[in-house]
Structures are given as structure tokens and as C-alpha cells.
Amino acid sequence: MPIYAYRCDACGFARDVLQKISDAPLTVCESCQQPSFRKQLTAAGFQLKGTGWYVTDFRGGSAPSTGTASAPAAESKPAESAPAPAATPATGT
Template structure:
């Protein structure tokens, strides 16, 4: 929920209110003894940067910065190694014997 700035048109009292975007605008000055009407001021807003798991500060960089970063990362990558020969298959294990063992009598 955002903070909204208001100013009284009669007494000039400025104040800030934390209210939902769906709430109605305030109309009356909260200053005691003042019956003036208030006007909501337009704010310039704040640059939001989400930090934490899943958000990165670099996600909001300018296009020129992102292009430069791509060129730097491409230049620093090592060359691909030549394809190596496929590994030899492991030797098959001897099959277990199904004949019963003979006992010495």
C-alpha cells in the first residue's frame, strides 16, 4: 500500500497518509480547527529495486550497460575444446551360473 501526500488548501498543512489504492481520497483537513479541503499531491514515485531470492539489481540496468556486459562476457569466454572420442563401453560382467553347485562327498 502506498503513501499519499496531501496539502490543505486553506491552512497549508501538509501530511502523508498510508492508504490502499482503492480507498477514496481524503477531503477534509485533519488539523484541529481547520475546515479546509485537502488536495492529494502527485508524487514522482520511487525507483523500485527488488532484492532477495529471484530478483537481481542488475536486471534493471540500462540497455547500453547490458550491451557492454554482453560484449565483455563474450570476450572472456574460453574457446570450446575439441570434441573428445567417446568413452569405451565398460566390460560386461560374467553371467551368473544357473547350474547347482556340486558338493564333494
């Protein structure tokens, strides 16, 4: 059930109310009993859940790249080891 924010235009009393979507909106203020209790427009709060969604996704303002990004080296092909330098014989006198 959604939580709606209400505020009275007459006295300024504010309250958050847990209501069904099908419930009629409240109109009478609990504090001053005036018929000026109105729903406020508030930002919706939600959280994405499930695999693939993280709190840090899309944070920071940079746009995701469009398929041109290179895959990590471990996924694209096996890493090749660098050849070891040739051993030089020690010259002793």
C-alpha cells in the same frame, strides 16, 4: 498499501497517509478543518528485487550495448598460456 502525500490549500498543512487504493481520498484538513485537503502528485518509489537486479544497474547514463559486445575471454574460449621464452645458455669464460 501505497502512501499518499496530502497538502491543505488553505493553511499549508501537509501529511503522508497510508491508504488502500480503494479508499476515498481525504478532503478535510486535520489542522484547519477546511475542505481543501488535496492529494499531491509525487514520484513513485520502488525497488527492483530478485536475481539479476542490482542497485548499480543502469546508473551512470551510458546505454547498454546491443549484442555486439564481446564476451569475457574466460567464457568465450579457454585462455592460452604464452609460450615460455627459450632458455639461452649462459656463456662463461
